[in-house]
Amino acid sequence: xxxxxxxxxxxxxxxxxxxxxxxxxxxxxxxxxxxxxxxxxxxxxxxxxxxxxxxxxxxxxxxxxxxxxxxxxxxxxxxxxxxxxxxxxxxxxxxxxxxxxxxxxxxxxxxxxxxxxxxxxxxxxxxxxxxxxxxxxxxxxxxxxxxxxxxxxxxxxxxxxxxxxxxxxxxxxxxxxxxxxxxxxxxxxxxxxxxxxxxxxxxxxxxxxxxxxxxxxxxxxxxxxxxxxxxxxxxxxxxxxxxxxxxx
Amino acid sequence: xxxxxxxxxxxxxxxxxxxxxxxxxxxxxxxxxxxxxxxxxxxxxxxxxxxxxxxxxxxxxxxxxxxxxxxxxxxxxxxxxxxxxxxxxxxxxxxxxxxxxxxxxxxxxxxxxxxxxxxxxxxxxxxxxxxxxxxxxxxxxxxxxxxxxxxxxxxxxxxxxxxxxxxxxxxxxxxxxxxxxxxxxxxxxxxxxxxxxxxxxxxxxxxxxxxxxxxxxxxxxxxxxxxxxxxxxxxxxxxxxxxxxxxxxxxxxxxxxxxxxxxxxxxxxxxxxxxxxxxxxxxxxxxxxxxxxxxxxxxxxxxxxxxxxxxxxxxxxxxxxxxxxxx
Numbered sequence: 019x020x021x022x023x024x025x026x027x028x029x030x031x032x033x034x035x036x037x038x039x040x041x042x043x044x045x046x047x048x049x050x051x052x053x054x055x056x057x058x059x060x061x062x063x064x065x066x067x068x069x070x071x072x073x074x075x076x077x078x079x080x081x082x083x084x085x086x087x088x089x090x091x092x093x094x095x096x097x098x099x100x101x102x103x104x105x106x107x108x109x110x111x112x113x114x115x116x117x118x119x120x121x122x123x124x125x126x127x128x129x130x131x132x133x134x135x136x137x138x139x140x141x142x143x144x145x146x147x148x149x150x151x152x153x154x155x156x157x158x159x160x161x162x163x164x165x166x167x168x169x170x171x172x173x174x175x176x177x178x179x180x181x182x183x184x185x186x187x188x189x190x191x192x193x194x195x196x197x198x199x200x201x202x203x204x205x206x207x208x209x210x211x212x213x214x215x216x217x218x219x220x221x222x223x224x225x226x227x228x229x230x231x232x233x234x235x236x237x238x239x240x241x242x243x244x245x246x247x248x249x250x251x252x253x254x255x256x257x258x259x260x261x262x263x264x265x266x
Numbered sequence: 267x268x269x270x271x272x273x274x275x276x277x278x279x280x281x282x283x284x285x286x287x288x289x290x291x292x293x294x295x296x297x298x299x300x301x302x303x304x305x306x307x308x309x310x311x312x313x314x315x316x317x318x319x320x321x322x323x324x325x326x327x328x329x330x331x332x333x334x335x336x337x338x339x340x341x342x343x344x345x346x347x348x349x350x351x352x353x354x355x356x357x358x359x360x361x362x363x364x365x366x367x368x369x370x371x372x373x374x375x376x377x378x379x380x381x382x383x384x385x386x387x388x389x390x391x392x393x394x395x396x397x398x399x400x401x402x403x404x405x406x407x408x409x410x411x412x413x414x415x416x417x418x419x420x421x422x423x424x425x426x427x428x429x430x431x432x433x434x435x436x437x438x439x440x441x442x443x444x445x446x447x448x449x450x451x452x453x454x455x456x457x458x459x460x461x462x463x464x465x466x467x468x469x470x471x472x473x474x475x476x477x478x479x480x481x482x483x484x485x486x487x488x489x490x491x492x493x494x495x496x497x498x499x500x501x502x503x504x505x506x507x508x509x510x511x512x513x514x515x516x517x518x519x520x521x522x523x524x525x526x527x528x529x530x531x532x533x534x535x536x537x538x539x540x541x542x543x544x545x546x547x548x549x550x551x552x553x554x555x556x557x558x559x560x561x562x563x564x565x566x567x568x569x570x571x572x573x574x575x576x577x578x579x580x581x582x583x584x585x586x587x588x589x590x591x592x593x
Contacts, residue, residue, distance in 0.1 A: 070385045074584070095387040106377040108280075110287050122276040123386040125269075165382065 022081075023048045023097075023173045023205040024069060029078035031064050031229075038064040040229040042078070046222075048172070051199050051206040053220035053237075055213070055254060061229040062209040063103075066175050069207070070100045083172050096125075099166035099174040099204075103181050106158065109151030113137075113161050116150055117168060124169035136164045139201070140194060156187030163194065173205040174198070180215060192219050213251050217241075227258040273388040277396025278403065281370060285404045291366060295408045298358045302416055305350025310423040313347065316340075343551050344424040345432055345544040348439075351416050352540045355443050356533045359409070360479050363447035364471045366404055367454025370397045372464050384585060394580055401451040406444050413440040435555060439540045445569045446536040450475070452576035459585070482531035490524060532572050535565040 024046035031039040039061040046052045056062045067073035069080060071091040080087045085094035107116045114133060121129035137143040142160050145153070150161060159179065166174055179195070180188040196219060198204050210216060216223050216237070223240060225233035233253070244253050285291055320340050328334050374380035383393055417436055421428055428436070454471045461467035500510045514521055528534045539562045545551035550558055 070381075072381060072385060092387055092389065095385055098385060100382065100385045102378050102381050104378060105382070107379060108284065108377065110284065111280075119276065119280050120382065120386065123273055123383065123388055125387060 021048045023083055024207060026080040027078055029080050030076050031068060032076045037229050042231055044224060044231060046207060048205055049203050050222050051220045053216035053223045054209045055216055055223060056226035057211060060226045062226055063177055066177050066209055070098055070175050071095055097172040099171035101162045101166045101176050101179060103178040105162035107150045107161060112147050113150055114146040117165055120165040121168045126169050132168055136168055140164055156183050159191060173207060176208040178209055195219055213254055217250055225254060225257050232257045273392045274396045274399060277393060278400040281397060281400030282403055294362050298354060299412055299415055301354045302351040303419055305354060306347055306419045306423060309347040309350055343545045344420050344426050345435060346546050347420050348416060348544055349546045356537060357479060359443060359447045360450040360475055363405060363450030364454035364475060366401050367451035368458045368468055370401055370455050371458035390585055391581055402448055405447045405451060409440055409443050435543050438543050442536055442539050445573055446532060449532055449573040449576060452580060456576060456580050478531045479533045482527050483534045485527050532569055535568040538562060539565040
């Protein structure tokens with residue numbers, strides 16, 4: 019049986035003449051923390067939108083936990099957790115009400131017990147009765163993460179998860195992602211344009227440039243080959259030449 | 267079956283709780299109630315003046331030696347007082363419908379929660395059905411309150427208790443009002459779900475509202491030859507209905523165009539049905555309900571067809587992820 023949680027083959031998304039994602043063939047193994055690196059507009063979010071079944075690919079195929087994102091999207095979604103960039107949730111509802119809503123939609127039995135467990139895991143049980151509207155961005159992101167893991171998905175898609183957070187918030191979230199991966203064996207597929215995020219959180223890396231996958235390897239091998247974080251930066255700049263020369 | 271219905275009810279329940287916290291929607295509903303009560307009061311004052319005139323005339327006739335028993339009692343139709351109320355429902359009800367529909371999608375887009383919902387293991391139709399169910403429930407609750415208040419106000423103002431037949435007529439008009447407002451809810455929802463930018467959605471929905479609620483019926487009314495004299499040309503000239511039809515046959519093309527503009531408006535269909543059922547239009551006052559319903563069934567079918575067409579538009583199109591957030 020395949021150990022790949024995400025499998026794409028020649029996945030392509032076009033908007034008229036513009037190719038947002040081109041011929042993407044990528045496998046992510048169970049238990050990996052995969053960092054998807056690329057400039058703004060490289061096609062990372064479009065890829066996540068396709069893998070979370072939000073967007074229909076123009077051509078190619080993609081499987082999430084063996085389920086096709088196009089022909090079996092409902093089943094694929096049962097295995098998915100998703101945290102978009104800058105998630106806000108329902109301001110006028112408490113954290114618990116927000117989570118109860120998403121738990122019900124995900125078909126979680128005994129939602130309240132699961133919510134307590136999840137908040138406990140994220141070290142934020144005290145947030146449950148408070149209105150989400152009163153939360154800082156960091157706390158909001160944490161509840162956003164909670165809604166995505168309530169049903170214990172096999173794979174969690176995170177789109178720029180630390181965007182706009184303060185250094186403390188970034189560290190807390192990174193630690194949570196690593197713990198989530200270790201304790202629940204959740205595969206993480208994380209979009210980012212921050213190299214530091216990749217080097218501190220991920221076990222493997224893919225670099226997308228203008229819709230094309232230009233690099234894919236494990237962090238272990240990359241570090242062995244290139245050494246420090248600054249070398250990882252040089253590697254990234256070397257595989258994304260067009261954008262580094264100032265092209266949009 | 268439970269698996270299919272549960273997500274629909276979950277989404278509807280959340281939306282209803284959310285709308286009840288929305289001060290703007292509550293304010294608009296309160297405005298509809300206040301405006302309706304003002305309209306009823308104005309109608310009551312006019313009625314009181316008519317009654318005073320009648321009493322004065324009757325006293326004059328008796329003083330002239332006429333037998334009191336031979337003076338006929340005035341025909342009084344309390345539901346006629348609801349004319350202003352129906353007109354407020356036409357305009358404000360449509361606005362409330364659009365706002366609730368817009369809010370149903372815009373609030374999710376603004377919070378980025380739409381993407382979270384549609385990546386849950388639920389079908390698109392379940393999400394949309396939940397939203398439509400919530401919108402329908404909110405609109406129905408508002409209309410039920412408005413019609414109960416209007417019914418009580420009519421009873422109190424006129425001093426005449428509503429008969430079972432009157433209550434039945436009110437219930438029919440309330441149902442038609444619900445269908446009418448739900449059509450505008452669907453319009454607001456579709457626009458807010460599909461527009462690239464949210465303010466454009468509101469602009470588009472209100473352009474449609476302006477065209478079909480205000481302009482089209484106004485054009486139709488202005489062009490109506492019978493409306494050229496206050497009280498109606500035919501009535502003033504005491505021309506009977508058969509002659510009226512004969513005269514209008516000479517203007518058949520003109521009348522087809524004029525009527526075409528009018529029937530393009532759901533507002534006009536709602537108005538024609540309501541004015542006939544409540545007896546606001548003199549021709550229908552005191553007439554039995556069933557023949558009126560038979561005659562006006564096409565207006566009800568039009569309202570239903572508009573709501574169904576918008577529902578179809580909503581349910582067949584796949585949600586575009588580029589429209590899942592605010593911009």
